[in-house]
Amino acid sequence: MKKGIYAFLLLASLAVFGFWWLGQENEKVKHSAQAAEKKQIVASGYVVYDLLRSIGGDKIAVTQLVPPGTEPHHFEPTPGTIIRISEADLLVYVSAELEPWVKEILKGLADVPSLAAGPVYEGEDPHVWISPYGALAMAKEIEKALVTLDPQNKAYYRxxxxxxxxxxxxxxxxxxxxxxxxxxxxxxxVGHLAFGALARDYHLNFHALTGTSHQSEHSVKKMAALVKMIKNQKVSAVFTEELLAPDLAQMVSAETGVQILPLYTIQGVSKTDFEQGKTYQDFMRQNLENLQKGLVCPAL
Ligand SMILES: [Zn+2]
Incomplete structure (x- = not known):
């Protein structure tokens, strides 16, 4: 019986040693690879991912945490998300207002450098990039963080x-x-309040069906008010979102006879758009084109 215990202890200590040794080897591999390779940066969603690509170019390796095709307001991090953040040289996100899950993860990973590129005060509209100057302000923050992380390539980032x-x-x-x-x-x-900054900067009157997140429910009353407004104001189109089920927009369209045009929020993108590598500028030009069509504006 005693023999069995010793054999077990021996095996257990061998196993512990084995894991320790493997861990050491892994650390060595990781460090030598990191020294030679680019800085590993993780982006919460697509807009920061694309801004990082624009500023960091081929000097950084950037990946996105929220998978393409996922609505960013609904994203639930997995253990894999936490591991990827813990291994990164830098985490870039928009803000805790937009991505409360990042705030939760960072509580446990205080030593991972992170940047909230588009922070807002509590209760403010967190979709700051949707206006071009909002995206520029975020790009400036990203450039600063990259220079701090990797001063060697300062001129390139600038x-x-x-x-x-x-x-x-x-x-x-x-x-x-x-x-x-x-x-x-x-x-x-017929979507959430993501385009307020754009409407503000270009003097449009913005009417959205729901609040600043996709979780916020629309009410039947709000829907009826929208339909009434469309009829009274001679509106010829309603806008919808790429990652939103089309049924509500179709309902409004059936009721009023107006056409449906998509707008891109850019923080969440479809798999196809992700694979095509569309940029912030591409999406915004598409938004402009559809706004011009829907609001009946003279061509540029
Ligand atoms: Zn949103």
Whole structure:
């Protein structure tokens, strides 16, 4: 009987030693690889992922935590999410307001450097990137964080930010001009309050069916009010969201006869758009085109 216990203890200590040794080897492999490789950066969702690509270019390796095709407001982190964050050199997200799950994870991973690129005060609209200058402010924060993380490539990151800034200036001019003389200023969105910053900056009246997150319920009353407004204001289109079930927009369209046009929130994108590598600018130009169509604006 005693023999059995000793054999067990021996095996157990061998196993412990084995795991320790494997762990040491893994650490060595990890460190030598990290020294030679690019900085590993994880992005919460697509908009930060794409801004990181624009500024970090080929000097960083960036991956996205929320899988393509997933609605970002509904994302539930898995143990794999936590492991990926713990192994990263930097985590970039939009804000705790938009992604409360990041805040929860960071409580347990205080030593992982992180950046909230578009923070807002509690209760404010967290979709700050949806206006071009909001995205530029986020890109500036990202550039600062990359320079701190990797000062060697400072000039490269600075150059990419300058290029991005120029593109954003052009995008802003096109939005300003493209939406300045439309037949209607009523932007009716059968989705959540994600486009408020865009409407504010280009002087449109934004009407959304639900609140700032996809969880917020719409009410029958709100729906009836939207339908009434569409009829009274001679609105010719309603806007919907790429990752939203189309049934509500179809209901409004059936009731009023208006066309349905998609808008892109960009923080969550479809698998196809992800695979095609569409950029923030691509999505925003598509948004502008659909807004011009829906609000009946003169072509650029
Ligand atoms: Zn949203």
């Amino acid at each position: 150059k990419n930010l300058k290029k991005f800034e120029k593109e954003i200036e052009q995008l802003h001019q096109d939005f300003k001009q493209g939406l300045s003389a439309c037949q209607t200023k009523e932007m009716v969105h």
